Amino acid sequence: MKEPLLRTENLQRQVKDKRIVDNINISVYPKEVLAVVGPSGAGKSSLLRLLNRLDEPTQGTVYLHGQDYRRIPPRELRRRVGMVMQFPYLFPGTVADNIRFGPRQRGIELSDEEVEALLERVGLAGYGPRDVSHLSGGEAQRVSLARTLANRPEVLLLDEPTSALDEVAKAGIEALLREILSRGEFAAILVTHDLDQAGRLANRVALMEEGRITRMGEAEEVLRAYQALS
Numbered sequence: 001m002k003e004p005l006l007r008t009e010n011l012q013r014q015v016k017d018k019r020i021v022d023n024i025n026i027s028v029y030p031k032e033v034l035a036v037v038g039p040s041g042a043g044k045s046s047l048l049r050l051l052n053r054l055d056e057p058t059q060g061t062v063y064l065h066g067q068d069y070r071r072i073p074p075r076e077l078r079r080r081v082g083m084v085m086q087f088p089y090l091f092p093g094t095v096a097d098n099i100r101f102g103p104r105q106r107g108i109e110l111s112d113e114e115v116e117a118l119l120e121r122v123g124l125a126g127y128g129p130r131d132v133s134h135l136s137g138g139e140a141q142r143v144s145l146a147r148t149l150a151n152r153p154e155v156l157l158l159d160e161p162t163s164a165l166d167e168v169a170k171a172g173i174e175a176l177l178r179e180i181l182s183r184g185e186f187a188a189i190l191v192t193h194d195l196d197q198a199g200r201l202a203n204r205v206a207l208m209e210e211g212r213i214t215r216m217g218e219a220e221e222v223l224r225a226y227q228a229l230s
């Protein structure tokens with residue numbers, strides 16, 4: 001068996017008397033896309049936020065390439081475990097400024113060509129000088145993705161990356177994600193309410209309910225079981 005890229009061990013986050021993430025043990029392997037589905041409030045976003053230490057676990061830990069993530073400086077961890085959220089949060093300024101931000105924090109200055117190559121990857125060739133305040137929702141999400149890719153992550157956390165978009169933009173972002181994920185450069189964990197999307201993008205699916213993973217397996221099998229329940 002291959003070594004997992006990311007593995008959680010009894011991962012838990014308790015807020016007051018509620019375990020919003022309750023003893024999660026999952027492994028994600030290189031190149032794999034794991035979808036996490038489940039009802040609203042199940043703890044899906046809370047789980048993702050523990051995986052790059054935006055929140056601290058109250059018990060358990062995460063291993064990245066076998067290394068306990070508490071031994072990795074948080075900034076390096078967040079570079080290696082990148083996140084794209086439902087609503088892209090871009091800094092005021094140009095598209096290029098946003099793309100350069102992450103590498104600059106590590107002392108790397110991206111050339112115009114490198115910025116353009118990243119923008120081409122997300123279907124936004126020539127967008128570098130544009131002001132982010134004039135982007136559509138779909139374009140902003142593409143910039144958000146390019147900004148994460150600029151950090152060369154090993155794991156990509158995607159929290160409902162298409163749910164704030166209209167149908168056309170959604171189809172575009174999903175196609176882009178599929179293309180990017182199919183290259184196998186990194187592993188991804190995709191939280192989505194769209195079960196068809198989970199089926200199209202993921203190899204495996206985990207069902208999360210009340211803080212726990214209640215089912216995990218082949219995408220088709222878990223999605224069929226969840227659809228039968230809901």
Ligand SMILES: Nc1ncnc2c1ncn2[C@@H]1O[C@H](COP(=O)(O)OP(=O)(O)OP(=O)(O)O)[C@@H](O)[C@H]1O
Pocket residue numbers: 015020038039040041042043044045046047
């Ligand atoms: N900082 C917090 N303090 C207290 N409770 C929280 C906090 N963040 C989340 N919760 C609670 O934890 C539970 C899980 O929330 P979470 O946002 O992770 O669910 P979710 O599965 O992502 O839901 P959705 O599908 O609606 O996005 C909810 O009951 C929520 O109210």
Ligand SMILES: [Mg+2]
Pocket residue numbers: 044045046
């Ligand atoms: Mg959520």
